[in-house]
Amino acid sequence: MYELIPVTDRTYYIQSPAKMGLVRLEGDSVCLIDSGNDKDAGRKVRQLLDANGWRLAAIYNTHSHADHIGGDRYLQAQTGCKIYAPGIECAFTRHPILEPSLLYGGCPPRNLRHKFLLAQDSDAAYLTEAALPEGFSLIPLPGHSFDMVGLRTADDVVFLADCLSSRETLDKYRVGFLYDVGAYLDTLEKVKTMRAALFVPAHAPAAEDISGLAQYNIDVTLSVAEDILGICREPVCFETVLQRLFTAYGLTMNFEQYALVGSAVRSYLAWLKDTGRLTARFENNALLWERA
Numbered sequence: 001m002y003e004l005i006p007v008t009d010r011t012y013y014i015q016s017p018a019k020m021g022l023v024r025l026e027g028d029s030v031c032l033i034d035s036g037n038d039k040d041a042g043r044k045v046r047q048l049l050d051a052n053g054w055r056l057a058a059i060y061n062t063h064s065h066a067d068h069i070g071g072d073r074y075l076q077a078q079t080g081c082k083i084y085a086p087g088i089e090c091a092f093t094r095h096p097i098l099e100p101s102l103l104y105g106g107c108p109p110r111n112l113r114h115k116f117l118l119a120q121d122s123d124a125a126y127l128t129e130a131a132l133p134e135g136f137s138l139i140p141l142p143g144h145s146f147d148m149v150g151l152r153t154a155d156d157v158v159f160l161a162d163c164l165s166s167r168e169t170l171d172k173y174r175v176g177f178l179y180d181v182g183a184y185l186d187t188l189e190k191v192k193t194m195r196a197a198l199f200v201p202a203h204a205p206a207a208e209d210i211s212g213l214a215q216y217n218i219d220v221t222l223s224v225a226e227d228i229l230g231i232c233r234e235p236v237c238f239e240t241v242l243q244r245l246f247t248a249y250g251l252t253m254n255f256e257q258y259a260l261v262g263s264a265v266r267s268y269l270a271w272l273k274d275t276g277r278l279t280a281r282f283e284n285n286a287l288l289w290e291r292a
Contacts, residue, residue, distance in 0.1 A: 002044040004052075007198050007206075008155045014048070016041060018067040018202045021151070021159045022048075025133055029057040032081075033151055033159045034202070035071030038115045042071030046078055060127060061085040062141075062161035063148035064092035066099065066115060068202070072122035084127035086138070087147030093124040103259040111255035141191070143184025144177065156197040163187055164213055166204040170220045174249045178264045181221065181271035188218045228268050232278060235288035241265060 003015045004022065014020040014036075021033030030049070035042060049056055056079040061069050064085055072083050072093065085093040092098045096119045100108035103117065112118070125131070127149065129138055135154025141163045142148060150160045163184075165176050178184050192214040199210045207213070224245075231244045242265050246253055251261070269289055272278040279292050 002041070002048070004048055005206075007157050007200075011153050011155055011157045013159075013200045013206065014045065016044075018162075019159075019200055019206075020045070021153075021157075021200065023133070023153055024054070025057060028053055028055050030054045031057055031133060032059045032075070034062055034068040034161075035059050035075055037067035038070040039074045039120070042074035042078075045071060045075060049079075055079070056081040058082040058084065058131075058133075060132070060151060061089065061093055061124065062150065062159065062202075063145040064089040064096070064099065064119075065145060065162070066096065066117055066119040068161070069093050069096070069122065070115060070119045072124070073120040076122050083122050083124040084131050085124045086127040086149045089145065089147050090124050090126050092146075093119075094121055096121055100259065103263045105263075108259075109255070112259055116256060117259070139194075141187050143180050143182075143187045145179055152196065158194065158196040158199050160191065160199055160201040160210070162202050163191055164201040164204050164210060164217055166201075167213065167216055169203060170216065173251065174220060175224050175245060175261055175264055177260050178221070178267050181225070181267050182275070185218060185221060188214050188221075192218075225268055225272060228265070228272065229277060229291050232289045232291045235281075235283070235290040237286050237288055238262075238266065238269065241269070241289065 005013050005015055010024045012022045014022060016036055020036055022030055024030050058081055059072055075081060076083055100112040100117045104112055137152045139150035139152060141150050141161060144162045148161050150158055152158045192211045198206055198208055200206045231241050242262055273280055277292050279290050281288055
């Protein structure tokens with residue numbers, strides 16, 4: 001773990017729970033794409049930098065989830081590097097309490113205020129094309145998060161952040177975190193047709209062709225939607241939908257899973273309602289969902 005994997009003579013990725021990118025710039029300067037899940041990840045990155053005599057100039061965060069920005073604060077304090085994050089993700093990176101608050105839908109209990117969901121804050125600026133090294137480009141990848149982006153390097157390596165899960169993860173958990181189901185499916189359709197020298201998803205193996213995996217993610221997303229529609233053959237409340245999904249997928253409920261999967265299921269319900277496949281009504285002071 002935290003092995004530095006060379007892709008080209010300038011571009012690497014760091015094998016870790018959420019893969020990071022590392023690109024050599026001019027002289028001894030390098031930049032990171034994401035920073036890992038916590039301070040310990042930041043320390044391991046710092047060791048790689050020191051071992052190679054590299055100076056960290058900037059961190060480009062693809063989005064603001066804690067497993068991608070967890071090393072930001074440590075590395076910024078240690079190296080003085082600049083930190084960038086796109087769009088709304090920048091506000092979440094500067095104020096990470098927004099993440100568990102969004103997931104929970106209110107002030108999160110202590111059970112959700114830990115490093116898995118709550119990174120340390122850092123001094124991030126907005127990520128724009130102008131902030132990128134020469135030859136880099138941004139790839140909008142909304143859906144998993146508000147304004148998630150991928151990055152294409154000058155040597156045509158594409159870092160895809162969290163828009164793809166591995167087949168193993170999907171087969172085991174079925175439902176992953178999504179903020180906007182419609183935007184996510186649109187992103188996957190775009191990714192399916194992309195070409196690059198190498199694709200590096202954060203949570204799936206690096207590959208030269210990711211079209212098959214993108215289609216598998218589409219298929220699983222649509223199958224989850226169908227399962228929800230099946231549960232809603234009769235009027236049911238959100239908690240019943242969530243409980244039956246957990247039972248069907250063999251998942252175990254805890255605070256983290258309730259927040260993450262629960263938030264995703266609410267997004268599925270909203271998307272299915274907005275696309276006319278579910279109806280929602282209030283009855284006896286309860287919100288009930290039913291197949292249209």
